[in-house]
Amino acid sequence: MQIKRTDKSPTEVVLNVTADQKFLDAAKNYVLRSLSGEVKVAGFRPGKAPLAVIEKNIDASRLQTEFLEQAINSLYGELVRAENLRPVKDPAVSIKKFVPFDQLEAEFEVETIGAVKLADYKSIKKAKPSVSVTAKEVNDVLASLRKQAAERSEVQRPSKNGDEVTLDFKGVDAKGQAVNGAEGKDYPLVLGSNTFIPGFEPNVVGIKAGEEKEFAVTFPKDYNVAALQGKKVTFKVKAHKVSELKEPELNDDFVAKVSPFKKLDELKVDIKKQLTAEKQREADQIYQNETLEEIASKSSVALPKSVVDNQIERGEVEERQNLAYRGTTWEEHLKEEGVTAEEHRERNRSKAENTVKISVLLTEIAEKEGIEVTPEELEIRLQILKGQYPDAAMQAELDKPENKQDIYSRLMTEKTIAKLVGYASGKKN
Template sequence: MKVQWEKQENHQGVLTVEVDEEKVKSALDAAFYKVRKQINVPGFRKGKVPRQLFEARFGVEALYQDALDILLPESYAQAVEEAGIEPVDRPDIDVEQIEKGKPLIYKATVTVKPEVELGEYKDLEIPERDFSVKDEDIDQELETMRNRYAELETVEGEAQKHDHVLIDFEGFIDGEPFEGGKSENYNLELGSGQFISGFEDQLIGVKAGEEKDVVVTFPEDYQQEKLAGKEATFKVKVHEIKRKNLPELDDEFAKDVSEFDTLQELKDDIKRKLQERKEEEEKQYKRDTVVEKAAENASVDIPQVMVEQEIDRMLQNFEQQLRMQGMNLDTYKQMMGQEEEALREQFKEQAEKRVKTSLVLEAIAKKENVEVSDEDLEEEIKRFAEMLNRDVEDVRKDLSDQGMDSLKEDIIIRKTIELLVSNSQNAA
């Protein structure tokens, strides 16, 4: 097989591939045996038509597409390896010659992975940040627990911040109702920030049975473009006001909400868990910092197709999150008044950053010869099995070659980030 690679602009290039006539003959033979099983020719049993008669009646050209289906995948993969390139999208194939007794010649236009010009990635400074556990952190956790176990009680009088109000509301812009601006028996905690700025504040002081006009202005960057920057009047009716009855912080509270007999034991446990959480936060902070700085210091011209592929993945993940909330992407777009192009544009900057970061880490891994040992892979499979709560051997059997490659890539990236952290220094 002959392979020629011609580099072009914008990270594209053309592979010219020539597959020898013997392989073409084998592919045409295989194509014939496949096709003749599916055709009926008078005078012959199904699948028994002779090759000579088939070609006389249908022409050898009838076998070309099936032969290409056999030849192209294998020859293209081999050509890519011989040319030493890394395509990032599907090739655009142009068959120049396929003929019985002659070589197959085709051109494959592809976009390839760009070269990364690495900047400084060692001795990166990590600004110091305090990750110690303070008394107020413990108090905040206790307060969260108090609120979690609080009981709501109906109250008379005026609504206060953090009260729950049961309301009906309908919004109007220029006297006309708008989509998504109406609800009945809505439970709203005042001060929770569920509604746009100013809405909840205007309900502080209302009483059950009261009706009130709440006037607000939607932010200029509001997700529903039709409402952005516009003033709206919400007609609100208050049905009920409930207030949290918070439990006392004492030993009885500790017994009710935990396995501990005293409040001090509960506080000690909270502190221990917070310290573990803070330690992990510190590690993640260091990882994020060095990765971000290494990416900022590098230069790479990213092909648009890679950005679009990343946006596709982000949209798929976003749609999965919506499904978990009982919504699909079409419903979300309708509710937000957005077309998919606008949504893709929102993801673009983050997608570009993700692609660049991935390319930079990959380039560092190659330069530093970061490799995966058998022990690394075994530990990753064990970790994966624990995460899935499955037997290690079952997970190993289920992992395809592609799955193993993906695990190895994850390990390489993780080891590369560890290398960056270990070579970094804390900024004074």
């Protein structure tokens, strides 16, 4: 097999290949064997006749077509291995010369992951975080439990801090248009809890059941919804009822009602244990992300534009689904953000590039470290997932090859990240 390689760009390769006779003979024999079961030849059981006899009993046009398809697919597979390519999509194929079973010259235009320069990831060292839980944090959880268990008594007086006001609210902008995400009905708001829009609760203090009120609130510049940062919104509020909350005493009787424990000290120990575990998970995730980001910042990968575009598209699909779940259309979201669809895509390009880059680096590291997922590990994870989905149809879905491959890839990623965390923290693994 003769190969001529031309690099059009760091991520585009043109391969011109001429197959030798040995390769062509092997491709032809493969096709004849695969078709042999369909041919009935007197004196031979199906699939047992000599290949020369099978060839005489097969439509020549079909044999040539399937031979060419097999030869091209096989050639491409060998080229990818020989040239150490990482294609991101099917190649563009041109047949330059074809004499059935005797000559084949083809050209493949391949879009591939380009050169990877991997950082010395073993030299990256980072102290692994430790977490602690304060008495105040435990007491805050206890206070929340008391609020949840509070008795509610409807009152006719003006509301005050500590009361729960059930209300409807609707926010509009300077043009009188409804602001997405700033509307609710029969919303139970505990005044003074500071759980709602900053500046909203003080304006509701003093309202009575049946009263309506209108006031303006300017969202903080660091508000978690970008479209509302620093924005002035006028709210129209109607209170349906005001309830006085009477929280239960914090004692062993209360503990027995809201938990499987009998003593307050036992509940405190459990709360601290759960908070510690949650904090540690969050800290570990941050540690992993920071480790990967440092490796990525010290490495380089030539990425095709198409693979980054695909990642942007996947992120957009997920974003659309989340918006739909909240009752917001894509068009409304873009309008709130003040960007066009194309501007939105380009704004996410850097993040998408980094995501793809890290994925490529993890694959490179897994190969370098010889990391593998055993059939037993895959089966264990599969059974764990099946245990989470008792529905028979969902379990059958997990058994599909493409889903098994996805689970395999996740396990590979997890094992590779665990290896990197071990290097960074100095832990032997």
